[in-house]
Amino acid sequence: MASPTPPRDDRPPRRSDGEQTHAAILDAAMRLASIEGLSSLTIGRLARELGVSKSGVFAHFRSKQRLQQETIAAAAEVFEREVFAPASTAPEGLPRIEALCEAYLSYVERGVFPGGCFFAQLLAEFDAPDGPIHDEVQVGQRGWLQQLEEHIGIAQRAGDLDGDVDRAQLAFQLYAPLELANFLATLYRDPSLTDRGRSAVRATLAAAASSDRTST
Amino acid sequence: MASPTPPRDDRPPRRSDGEQTHAAILDAAMRLASIEGLSSLTIGRLARELGVSKSGVFAHFRSKQRLQQETIAAAAEVFEREVFAPASTAPEGLPRIEALCEAYLSYVERGVFPGGCFFAQLLAEFDAPDGPIHDEVQVGQRGWLQQLEEHIGIAQRAGDLDGDVDRAQLAFQLYAPLELANFLATLYRDPSLTDRGRSAVRATLAAAASSDRTST
Numbered sequence: 001m002a003s004p005t006p007p008r009d010d011r012p013p014r015r016s017d018g019e020q021t022h023a024a025i026l027d028a029a030m031r032l033a034s035i036e037g038l039s040s041l042t043i044g045r046l047a048r049e050l051g052v053s054k055s056g057v058f059a060h061f062r063s064k065q066r067l068q069q070e071t072i073a074a075a076a077e078v079f080e081r082e083v084f085a086p087a088s089t090a091p092e093g094l095p096r097i098e099a100l101c102e103a104y105l106s107y108v109e110r111g112v113f114p115g116g117c118f119f120a121q122l123l124a125e126f127d128a129p130d131g132p133i134h135d136e137v138q139v140g141q142r143g144w145l146q147q148l149e150e151h152i153g154i155a156q157r158a159g160d161l162d163g164d165v166d167r168a169q170l171a172f173q174l175y176a177p178l179e180l181a182n183f184l185a186t187l188y189r190d191p192s193l194t195d196r197g198r199s200a201v202r203a204t205l206a207a208a209a210s211s212d213r214t215s216t
Numbered sequence: 217m218a219s220p221t222p223p224r225d226d227r228p229p230r231r232s233d234g235e236q237t238h239a240a241i242l243d244a245a246m247r248l249a250s251i252e253g254l255s256s257l258t259i260g261r262l263a264r265e266l267g268v269s270k271s272g273v274f275a276h277f278r279s280k281q282r283l284q285q286e287t288i289a290a291a292a293e294v295f296e297r298e299v300f301a302p303a304s305t306a307p308e309g310l311p312r313i314e315a316l317c318e319a320y321l322s323y324v325e326r327g328v329f330p331g332g333c334f335f336a337q338l339l340a341e342f343d344a345p346d347g348p349i350h351d352e353v354q355v356g357q358r359g360w361l362q363q364l365e366e367h368i369g370i371a372q373r374a375g376d377l378d379g380d381v382d383r384a385q386l387a388f389q390l391y392a393p394l395e396l397a398n399f400l401a402t403l404y405r406d407p408s409l410t411d412r413g414r415s416a417v418r419a420t421l422a423a424a425a426s427s428d429r430t431s432t
Contacts, residue, residue: 035344040255115344124340127402128251128331138403172400172412173419176392183395184388186343187354196388203389207423 022060025050029071030078035115037125038068038133072136075118082107093154094161094205100148101174101201105194108182116186120179145171162210173204238276241266245287246294251331253341254284254349288352291334298323309370310377310421316364317390317417321410324398332402336395361387378426389420 028050033041042064047054061067083103090099108117115121123141126134148171155161161170181197184190244266249257258280263270277283299319306315324333331337339357342350364387371377377386397413400406 037253037255037341039253121340123399123403124337125253127399134403141400141403166415169412169415172396173393173416176396176416177389179396179399180388180392183339183343184357187339187350187357196385199382199385200389200392203423207419 023074025057025060026070026074029067030075030118031114033071033075033115034113034118034121038071038122039125041068041071043067068133072122072133075113075122076140078112079107079119082110082112093151093158096151097148097155097174097205098201100151101178102198104178105181105197105201108178108185108197109191109194111191117182120182123179145175148174156210159210161205161208165208170204170208174201177201177204239290241273241276242286242290245283246291246334247330249287249291249331250329250334250337254287254338255341257284257287259283284349288338288349291329291338292356294328295323295335298328309367309374312367313364313371313390313421314417316367317394318414320394321397321413321417324394324401324413325407325410327407333398336398339395361391364390372426375426377421377424381424386420386424390417393417393420 025046029041029046032046032049036045043057043061044054046067047057050057057067061070083100086106087096087099087103090096104117119137119140122133122137126137128134145168149167152161152165152167152170156163156165156167177197177200181194181200184196185193241262245257245262248262248265252261259273259277260270262283263273266273273283277286299316302322303312303315303319306312320333335353335356338349338353342353344350361384365383368377368381368383368386372379372381372383393413393416397410397416400412401409
């Protein structure tokens, strides 16, 4: 049967089409989950959002659980690209800590996800209920705090931060204003509230600066 | 027809029965919402949790919206009783700020809600989606921050806190560790993580203390 379409070798391979659709669904899924929460992310809800059939979305993920897991993985790639990658060019220690905090606040300020930080949402949503996503959130949060602690240790050995400061406590104090800045900037539709986070990080680092450093 | 039940005048009035049931449903609703989120709180979900019929719960609330609104109001009463009331006996200014932060951390530590602070959950859930609950969360958050700011102002006039410190910024820096302590204590099932919040509040207040006060 004659076909009006161009010869097959001129068209993008079928697999790439499917991959593009898959990526577009995941993109909508991340955006939706950042606003409404991952628990609200059903195949039906997503199909309605995309204006496609439920069976079309179902064919890509087969279950709500797999859809949720792939959405988290896709959001982790965005976080890697938007926060970790820009910060990774800063020297280790104090500059890296400052770069990580700034990269996070910039990612919130630029509205990378329309509902605010995907992982702050995920923390609040899955802090209490048991299950595989709760376990994944625990691992992610531990990794984030450990990364801060690691560079606090380097900054202490370099004499940039007071060696007596408790690393886990300081990491907590740097993380807290980032998290609240995200929630309040989202709540009040006011990206400039990330500046409260910036001032808090600056004040916390200044208070933890080694007295050798501040006196010179 | 003879009845084995005691004479009617010995039993509690019917209205009180209904009120007790209503309160018991709201109690379960608050607990459930603190774990799974208010959006998951449907009449059907709540009936399943309580092991009663959907129509039995429906008769009390008539709509998901009313159930959610009454649940928020009931949780606000709990917050009033567990956080604001104990703190209100402290003198205004710096002691009140310390008492408010301590009352909040104690409320988290004691697991008043099984899924952590009801209103931290509500903030994360309704920061992004438009609607009446979003608006209510804005008002609640503003009230909480304004209460902190008000007592920061009193503490500044009393010479307990540095008069040059930005009140809104300091309120933000006191609030941030409370919020993160709540999420991490819930995530790691470790109430002792509220101590990170306590240390952070102490450090923040010490940094904002007026130099007159710290030098005497």
